[in-house]
Amino acid sequence: DIQMTQSPSSLSASVGDSVTITCRASQDIRNHLAWFQQKPGKAPKSLIYAVSSLQSGVPSKFSGSGSGTDFTLTISSLQPEDFATYYCQQYDRYPLNFGGGSKVEIK
C-alpha cells in the first residue's frame, strides 16, 4: 500500500499569512494527487486534483505543486474561512489512501 505522510500535522497562522503543507507518498504516484479541506462537522470538500488543477469554484488562493512522491499545498492570504484541516489523497493505485491531515489554526 502507498503511505501518505503530511507535515506539519498542525500549524498556527494569522489572517493574511500564507502557509504551505507538505505531502509525501511512499511510492511514485505520478500526478495522481488530490487535496481536500474539512471543517468541523462537515464533509470533506474537494480543492485540487492532478496535483495542481483547481476544482470548479475553488479560489486561486489555493495552489498545488509537486510530482512523483513530494507535493505541496499552498494557501495564500489566509482568511477566517480557511482555518480547517487539509488532507492529501493519492488516487494512483488501490487502496486510495489519505494523508493524516494538517490542521490550520488561528494564531
Next chain:
Amino acid sequence: EVQLVESGGGLVQPGGSLRLSCAASGFRFSDHYMDWVRQAPGKGPEWVGRIRNKAKGYTTEYAASVKGRFTISTDDSKNSLYLQMSSLKTEDTALYYCARELPDNSAYYYFDNWGQGTLVTVSS
C-alpha cells in the same frame, strides 16, 4: 447542482448487518464512478470501495479491511448507490460518505463531490 444524500446509518451490534443508501441528483448518475469513504471519530478519511459505471460493467474495488464483508452496488433507475455491510465490527464505527468521481486528463479518477454522511455505530 450535484447532490448526494446518504441514509441508513444507525446503531448495530457487532456481527450485524446494515445497508446504507446514497441518493444522487443533479447529474447523469449512470455515467459516473461512485465511492464510499468513511471517517472514524477524530480520524482522517478512509476509502472503503468503488463501483465503476455501467460502461465499465459495474465492477468494484474494496479496501482490504472490508473486502468480503461489504458490497457496493448501484441502481441507475433510482440514481442510487448502496453499501451492504455485514459481519460488522466495532472498528467499522464511522461516518460514511458517498462520493462522486470524475476522470482527470490521464483517465484516473478523483473525488469531486461528497455527501454529508451517515453515522454507523457498531456497539453492543
